[in-house]
Amino acid sequence: MLQVEGLNQYYGGSHILRDVALQARIGEVTVVLGRNGVGKTTLLKSLMGVVPTRTGTIRLDDRDLAGKAPYERVRSGVGYVPQGREIFGRLTVMDNLRMGLASMPSGSDVPAELFELFPVLAQMKSRRGGDLSGGQQQQLAIARALAPGPRLLLLDEPTEGIQPSVIKDIGRVIRKLADRRTMAIVLVEQFYDFAAELADAYVVMERGVVVARGAGAAMESDGVRTLMSV
C-alpha cells in the first residue's frame, strides 16, 4: 500500500503541493482528478522522485521512499508513465522496453507477458518508437513501466490525445492489472468518464490541496463531475 502524508512541494518560491495526504491500496485504482495546473503532475513526479521530496513521508508497504532517487524508487517497486509518454523515438520498441529495466540489476529480461497485455507491441518489436501511433506509444510507455514488475504504477493522463478504441484497450489493461491484486495504481486523469469507470477510490485536487476524497462508486453522488466542470 502507498501512504503519503504531509507532502509539500515547491518550484522556486511557489508552493505547489500543500500537505497532500494520499493512500492507494494494492488491487485498487486510485484516481487523482483536478483541473489544469492544480499540481497532479507534480504529485506524481514527487512520488517518483523526479522532483526531490521537500517535506512529507512517502511509504510503499514497509519501504520509505522520500529520500530516495528515482532509480532507487524503481528498485523499490515504483513504475511511472509520464505525461506525454516520453518514448525514445529513435530506439526500437524492444529497446524502449529494455530501458524500463535500466535501473534494475543486470540480467533482468523484458517479461514476455507484456506482449500478452499489449498484443500490438508484439508485432512491432523492431519498429522505432517514433514510428508508432500515439496510442501505441502510450501502450509502450505503460509496458515499459511494467517491465520491472512494479508494486505501484503511476499513470499521468494516459488518455491524452489518444483515439477512443485505444482508450478502451488501455482501460481494460488497467482494470486487469488492478484485479491481479499485486499492485496499487494511481491514475491522474482529466477525462471524467474514463476515471469514473476505473476508480475504486478518488481524490480531487484544487490549487495543490486535496479538497475531496471517497470511494470510486460514490463519485457521481459526491458531485465530483460538477466539481470538475465548474
Ligand SMILES: Nc1ncnc2c1ncn2[C@@H]1O[C@H](COP(=O)(O)OP(=O)(O)OP(=O)(O)O)[C@@H](O)[C@H]1O
Ligand atoms: N518546472 C516548473 N517550474 C515552475 N513551475 C512549474 C513547473 N512545473 C509546473 N509548474 C507549475 O506548478 C503548478 C502545478 O503544475 P502541474 O503540472 O503539477 O499541474 P497539473 O495538475 O498536472 O496540470 P496539467 O493537467 O495541466 O498537467 C502549475 O501552476 C504550473 O504552472
